[in-house]
Amino acid sequence: MKANVLMLVWPVILVAGILYFMPLLTRPGIFFSATVAPDFPRSSDGRRLLRSWRLQLLVWSVAAMVATVLLAPGHPLLGGLVPMFVLLAAVGCAYWRNFRAVHAGYGVSRGEVRRTSLSPEQHRESVRVALMLPPFLALGLTAWYLHLRWSEIPERFPVHWGIDGQPNGWATRDLHGVFAPLLMGALLNVLLLVLVWVIARLSRNTVMRYVTVRSLEVLLYPLTLTFVIIGLLPLMRPANAATIVLLTMVPMLLTIVGVLYWSYKRISVPAPEADASPEPQRDGYWKAGMFYYNPSDPAILVAKRVGIGYTFNFANKMSWLVLAGILLIALLPVLVLRAK
């Protein structure tokens, strides 16, 4: 099997692995996004529903991998996108069916008591600006260092390697070739900052908000480290560069695993009073178990029922505007690269 086909199969395996555990990454009393008794997931019916979900996931994952292997040699783009899309759509439908089954057969009502603190200072999640500045400083210092050693940068240097470790992408010594990775890192950092700001200001005061804001703050550092090292590629010896770039993935992966573990431990503790302003409880607000739609709720961001982080209230027009803004910032690096 060719290396490029393997590279396209890996994302399918990774996504399938994440989806396998997804129903368990939730708060106590929530199962397939439906409100249930806290011990239901461990009951025989709960285990049966989980098994059925995993079986469907397995079947569709294998189908997606086979489709990738068959499509990728002739149409790499098609082979990379279509099977993944089909996998997510099929598994999404399976999730929807389980959500309906759990809600209809085993759902419980918790009532809709809402509360809020009347102390203004308790409403906003503190965004620690001082903690968020060093990554930008690091990117700036790297750019300054490259500027100082401009004459030592070769006219042409490798920036991409194949699975065999041989360079297959090159950049030239000009403003774009040297500084584009640092600019991309800065833009991604800005995107993270915008996310932190949006979540801190536009969501309810919950444990999820605390966990998400703190996690994003921490992730800023390994992300910056990765871009600083990629930014220094022009000054590295080609023989070492590929290994060094690969090694930058280690702190990033370790941080992601650590952050996920810490976040899961925080949100999985059964503490009904833990949230100062709890999220709405009714299952009916969750379309297909995944999309929050509540026209009477002015909130733009709502804590996800499964996984860690936030989703939009799709009944709020502002949500669509914020989503468009975030997508625009996320696409900027791609546009910068294409401008080359």
Add this chain to the structure above:
Amino acid sequence: MSDNLTLRIDLDSEVPSYRQIVDGLRVLLVNGKLAPGSELPSVRRIAMDLGVHFNTVAEAYRTLAVEGWLDLRHGRGATVVQRDPPAATGEQLEQFRGRLRTLTAETLAKGVPAAKVRAVLRAAVEEL
């Protein structure tokens, strides 16, 4: 202002959200937990946390402002102000007696002992 002041509403209750917000805030104003000079969170923040429409909270704030509890300034939320209680009229007292009788009868009919009702009433007056 105390750090743990909380406003609660029950969206499943027959009492409208607007009324629950007014009643909840009034209790805190009467018992002094919301003292003159205290700043209340913005309409937007309260509405978002409680999951109700902005107008519901704005209307509740306006009602309390009309009663003389709050000073509303555009874009700055609400501030609790010093309020001189108006002289109670006989009609108001009669209205209170009527509501209390209805509520007491309803509670006794549900089997709550009279002694317990008396104790709760006394505690409520002392708390406020």
